[in-house]
Amino acid sequence: MAIIERPAPGIIVPALPAGAPAITPTRTFGALKRPVASTGWKSWLFTVDHKKLGLMYGATAMFFFIVGGLEAVLIRLQLAAPEGKVLNADLYNQMFTMHATTMVFLFVMPMAAGFANYFVPLQIGARDVAFPRINAFGFWCFLAGGIVINLAWFLGGAADGGWFMYAPNSGPVFSPSKGVDFWTLGLQIAGIASLTGAINLIVTVLNMRAPGMSLMKMPVFTWLITVVQFLLLFAIPVITVALFLLTFQRSFGAQFFDVAAGADPLLWQHLFWIFGHPEVYVLILPSFGIVSEVLPVFSRKPLFGYPFVVFSGAAIGFVGWGVWAHHMFASGLGPVSVAVFSVATMAIAVPTGVKIINWTLTMWGGKLVFSTAMKFSVGLIVLFTIGGLSGVTHSVAPSDTQQTDTYYIVAHFHYVLFGGAIFGLFSGFYYWWPKMFGKMLNERLGSWNFWFMVIGMNLTFGPMHILGLQGQPRRMYQWTEARAGEGFFNIAFWNLVASIGSLVLTFGILLFLINIAITARSKVRAPLDPWNARSLEWMTSSPPKEHNFDSIPHVHHLDEFFHRKYEEDPVTHTMREVATAEQILAELERNADAHIHMPSPSYWPLVLAAGLPIVALGILYSIPVAIVGGLVILYAIYGWSLEPSVAADSDYEGPSSNGHEVGATHG
Amino acid sequence: MVETATHDAHATSTGLSNVKLGMWLFLGSECLLFGGLISTYMLYRGRVSDGPTPEQIYDIPFTSVSSFVLLMSSLTMVLAVSAAHKRDDRGTNLWLTVTALLGATFVGGQVYEFTAFYNEGLGFTTSLFGSSFYTLTGFHGVHVTVGIIMLLAFVAINKRSRVPGSKSESVEMIGLYWHFVDIVWIIIFTLVYLIPV
Amino acid sequence: MSTRGYIVIALILAAITALEVSTYYVDFGPLFLPSLLIMMVIKFVMVVSYFMHLKFDNKLFSWLFYTGLFLAVGVYITALATFQFFLR
Ligand code: HEM
Ligand SMILES: [Cu+2]
Numbered sequence: 001m002a003i004i005e006r007p008a009p010g011i012i013v014p015a016l017p018a019g020a021p022a023i024t025p026t027r028t029f030g031a032l033k034r035p036v037a038s039t040g041w042k043s044w045l046f047t048v049d050h051k052k053l054g055l056m057y058g059a060t061a062m063f064f065f066i067v068g069g070l071e072a073v074l075i076r077l078q079l080a081a082p083e084g085k086v087l088n089a090d091l092y093n094q095m096f097t098m099h100a101t102t103m104v105f106l107f108v109m110p111m112a113a114g115f116a117n118y119f120v121p122l123q124i125g126a127r128d129v130a131f132p133r134i135n136a137f138g139f140w141c142f143l144a145g146g147i148v149i150n151l152a153w154f155l156g157g158a159a160d161g162g163w164f165m166y167a168p169n170s171g172p173v174f175s176p177s178k179g180v181d182f183w184t185l186g187l188q189i190a191g192i193a194s195l196t197g198a199i200n201l202i203v204t205v206l207n208m209r210a211p212g213m214s215l216m217k218m219p220v221f222t223w224l225i226t227v228v229q230f231l232l233l234f235a236i237p238v239i240t241v242a243l244f245l246l247t248f249q250r251s252f253g254a255q256f257f258d259v260a261a262g263a264d265p266l267l268w269q270h271l272f273w274i275f276g277h278p279e280v281y282v283l284i285l286p287s288f289g290i291v292s293e294v295l296p297v298f299s300r301k302p303l304f305g306y307p308f309v310v311f312s313g314a315a316i317g318f319v320g321w322g323v324w325a326h327h328m329f330a331s332g333l334g335p336v337s338v339a340v341f342s343v344a345t346m347a348i349a350v351p352t353g354v355k356i357i358n359w360t361l362t363m364w365g366g367k368l369v370f371s372t373a374m375k376f377s378v379g380l381i382v383l384f385t386i387g388g389l390s391g392v393t394h395s396v397a398p399s400d401t402q403q404t405d406t407y408y409i410v411a412h413f414h415y416v417l418f419g420g421a422i423f424g425l426f427s428g429f430y431y432w433w434p435k436m437f438g439k440m441l442n443e444r445l446g447s448w449n450f451w452f453m454v455i456g457m458n459l460t461f462g463p464m465h466i467l468g469l470q471g472q473p474r475r476m477y478q479w480t481e482a483r484a485g486e487g488f489f490n491i492a493f494w495n496l497v498a499s500i501g502s503l504v505l506t507f508g509i510l511l512f513l514i515n516i517a518i519t520a521r522s523k524v525r526a527p528l529d530p531w532n533a534r535s536l537e538w539m540t541s542s543p544p545k546e547h548n549f550d551s552i553p554h555v556h557h558l559d560e561f562f563h564r565k566y567e568e569d570p571v572t573h574t575m576r577e578v579a580t581a582e583q584i585l586a587e588l589e590r591n592a593d594a595h596i597h598m599p600s601p602s603y604w605p606l607v608l609a610a611g612l613p614i615v616a617l618g619i620l621y622s623i624p625v626a627i628v629g630g631l632v633i634l635y636a637i638y639g640w641s642l643e644p645s646v647a648a649d650s651d652y653e654g655p656s657s658n659g660h661e662v663g664a665t666h667g
Numbered sequence: 668m669v670e671t672a673t674h675d676a677h678a679t680s681t682g683l684s685n686v687k688l689g690m691w692l693f694l695g696s697e698c699l700l701f702g703g704l705i706s707t708y709m710l711y712r713g714r715v716s717d718g719p720t721p722e723q724i725y726d727i728p729f730t731s732v733s734s735f736v737l738l739m740s741s742l743t744m745v746l747a748v749s750a751a752h753k754r755d756d757r758g759t760n761l762w763l764t765v766t767a768l769l770g771a772t773f774v775g776g777q778v779y780e781f782t783a784f785y786n787e788g789l790g791f792t793t794s795l796f797g798s799s800f801y802t803l804t805g806f807h808g809v810h811v812t813v814g815i816i817m818l819l820a821f822v823a824i825n826k827r828s829r830v831p832g833s834k835s836e837s838v839e840m841i842g843l844y845w846h847f848v849d850i851v852w853i854i855i856f857t858l859v860y861l862i863p864v
Numbered sequence: 865m866s867t868r869g870y871i872v873i874a875l876i877l878a879a880i881t882a883l884e885v886s887t888y889y890v891d892f893g894p895l896f897l898p899s900l901l902i903m904m905v906i907k908f909v910m911v912v913s914y915f916m917h918l919k920f921d922n923k924l925f926s927w928l929f930y931t932g933l934f935l936a937v938g939v940y941i942t943a944l945a946t947f948q949f950f951l952r
Contacts (some may be wrong), residue, residue, distance in 0.1 A: 207679035241703030695932025702936035
């Protein structure tokens with residue numbers, strides 16, 4: 001907000017100080033006036049506040065999670081019994097393609113982006129991100145991309161080439177509907193969100209840390225998010241190229257994947273997996289970060305081997321660039337390539353193993369508190385390890401030729417993605433909910449939520465190992481009784497088990513949604529520091545004030561908040577409490593900065609992002625429409641570049657004489 | 668509000684400007700974009716099922732001249748940046764305009780080249796070579812065009828003294844982008860034009 | 865750097881470009897490919913170091929940019945190698 005925040009005592013965001021002069025929105029040169037609403041829907045639509053945007057990412061991603069989940073249930077219903085009739089072959093193809101696309105690009109990635117947006121600035125003691133308007137733009141791009149991808153359902157059928165969309169299979173011959181076109185253009189738009197978000201968060205982490213917060217004092221979550229942003233920074237342009245080539249082929253007749261004209265069918269596969277393997281770390285590392293926050297808090301111990309966790313995270317980020325072709329072992333790469341990539345892939349299990357060891361040793365000898373957040377974190381360690389082990393079995397190329405394109409692969413990536421990424425996100429929900437909303441999610445319901453999800457997930461994906469090794473191919477829309485086999489390993493039985501499991505899993509997730517609803521209605525406010533937490537984001541009110549910190553804390557320790565609460569007793573060498581969270585917060589409030597300039601809301605991010613889907617639809621239906629979209633984009637860039645990111649001084653109260661100004665940001 | 672680059676740099680943890688860090692990150696990312704396009708071209712440059720081959724249509728003297736023009740636009744760009752640092756508004760506007768003109772000459776040359784190639788039988792859909800050639804050089808051309816728009820827009824805004832934030836920093840950022848587009852062409856010129864299949 | 869300095873750099877770049885173009889007219893024999901590649905790299909580095917100031921600026925900028933550059937060179941050369949590109 002472009003208003004002065006007068007830090008007022010109390011937990012709730014202070015209202016405008018009484019008697020403040022009316023705000024006069026600046027008129028930017030030749031364009032719209034600045035929005036000034038600080039409440040109501042406008043305050044969300046035009047916001048540049050990292051916390052609001054974080055919640056918007058989260059809520060939108062949650063919606064897509066439900067969509068993707070329903071698609072998954074339809075797939076499992078189809079495969080529950082022989083000769084399933086729920087979906088026809090064509091719809092089945094669309095269903096698994098859109099399920100995976102939705103889960104990867106529209107749920108896990110944006111949900112992690114939401115957490116990153118909300119908590120990275122808080123964890124490093126900043127008042128916002130480096131480029132708040134670009135941050136807002138990113139969110140709207142993600143939303144626009146998600147809508148474009150899903151619009152295809154209503155306009156002739158969704159994409160149907162599988163989430164990796166192998167060309168030439170995804171060319172017009174085999175995918176005649178416009179689904180793939182919506183998919184490429186939608187991902188392109190969503191990719192802008194990832195790229196701009198990456199630049200934004202990296203600059204934020206490098207440049208906006210509180211005094212004293214050196215890189216090696218940053219919380220692990222912030223660290224791993226930073227690694228993820230570097231992966232995105234360098235991986236997104238690769239898929240951008242691939243998507244452009246495919247769009248040019250499908251919409252403008254280019255020949256890139258036309259094998260008859262001499263094209264190489266592996267070109268797409270390389271481009272996709274150069275992006276794709278770093279992408280799997282984009283999906284898992286945020287959850288690794290969350291777990292690394294949750295485990296120490298609920299073990300009442302600092303994280304074991306902090307530098308190892310950080311460096312192994314960076315190592316994963318680095319080695320992850322050299323293994324992509326393990327997705328192509330069966331494609332005829334040639335023996336040298338296969339050998340090289342096989343060995344590199346085995347190597348990447350090492351830094352991953354380091355993390356598992358560190359987490360285990362964090363819990364070792366700790367006073368474990370099995371809150372729901374903790375349960376999900378422990379669940380992640382166990383389930384992810386199973387997935388990692390099956391991953392190592394694929395890294396051995398000869399055995400992978402047996403496994404590839406079977407349900408065994410489906411089992412692997414669901415253990416790492418569901419058991420890993422999603423369990424981590426759920427751990428984050430339960431851990432950070434009181435910070436974001438000032439209320440605790442119900443722990444009892446949370447426990448049921450957890451157990452249904454664990455049981456459901458193992459019932460669903462465990463049997464897929466067997467199905468795969470028995471030879472059930474991936475992406476097969478029906479199986480027949482005649483070929484189901486006999487005995488303990490007959491696929492009829494295990495398919496049924498997996499389908500029942502998916503319903504159990506769905507019920508577990510439903511419990512979570514119910515929990516949200518119950519919590520929203522409850523009047524009980526969460527204590528300020530419900531978990532006895534360790535890092536800076538807890539050194540704010542719940543939810544945090546618009547400017548996060550009344551005064552920017554000076555950081556002396558990793559786990560700064562913990563060290564303000566506890567000191568080591570020189571005699572007994574035990575930690576004893578020296579201050580409560582309330583006292584620490586009151587102290588920050590007493591030293592409040594007198595003059596805080598926050599970045600101002602803006603129309604332009606929304607207008608700019610709105611131009612993109614218009615261009616996309618124009619490319620598919622009529623070029624003049626694309627030109628209109630282009631004009632919208634130009635207009636928005638014009639307005640944006642003339643609008644100072646922090647409103648003019650006339651938007652503020654008169655200058656104060658004593659306080660220092662903080663927080664001016666670009667954008 | 669008047670925010671000088673130094674004031675800004677003061678406030679950050681590394682002492683470096685946010686915008687400049689962001690710009691370099693973006694350029695690092697662009698390396699992978701152009702890398703992908705160049706690799707696609709390299710893979711497909713000799714694959715001509717139909718239509719002319721590269722050797723038959725490339726006009727090296729012509730492209731050499733336009734490459735030279737683009738290279739020299741980097742010099743004028745750098746002069747604009749240095750004028751901006753000296754707070755010399757007239758010099759800044761002058762050199763930026765010259766840079767834009769040189770850039771426009773380059774793009775004009777590219778339009779001419781594309782037309783000539785098309786008339787000689789190389790369409791976008793003619794062969795793998797055609798598709799990948801036009802995609803790569805087209806992407807580069809779009810980057811140059813975006814740069815020209817930024818240059819001219821900046822001059823227009825500057826003339827009315829409407830530049831928000833630090834002027835010299837804005838010019839420097841446009842400069843970084845412009846030079847990057849130039850170095851991409853340095854690579855394209857060698858790999859695409861000078862080295863035969 | 866001074867204006868003079870920039871002009872000197874530009875002249876060197878122009879000279880190298882002239883040399884590059886001359887490979888089209890004069891037969892360099894086995895030196896053809898390596899010399900072209902080396903000249904390309906020199907021009908690239910000169911623009912980046914002097915015109916983009918990377919040589920004089922904070923090392924962090926160099927790290928960020930060259931990470932992207934070397935990553936790009938690394939992955940794409942590897943990918944081309946799996947296509948047997950360099951054996952043809
Ligand atoms: C211990 C580390 C890991 C190893 C050694 C490993 C290895 C592999 C290999 C070799 C494949 C290709 C199998 C095939 O298609 O034939 C694969 C597939 C896959 N992996 Fe992993 N992986 C590991 C961790 C992860 C993680 C952390 C994730 C994501 C969170 C992940 C997600 C996937 C996905 C999504 C696929 C399937 C891609 C597809 O075909 O659609 N993996 N993994
Ligand atoms: Cu992989």
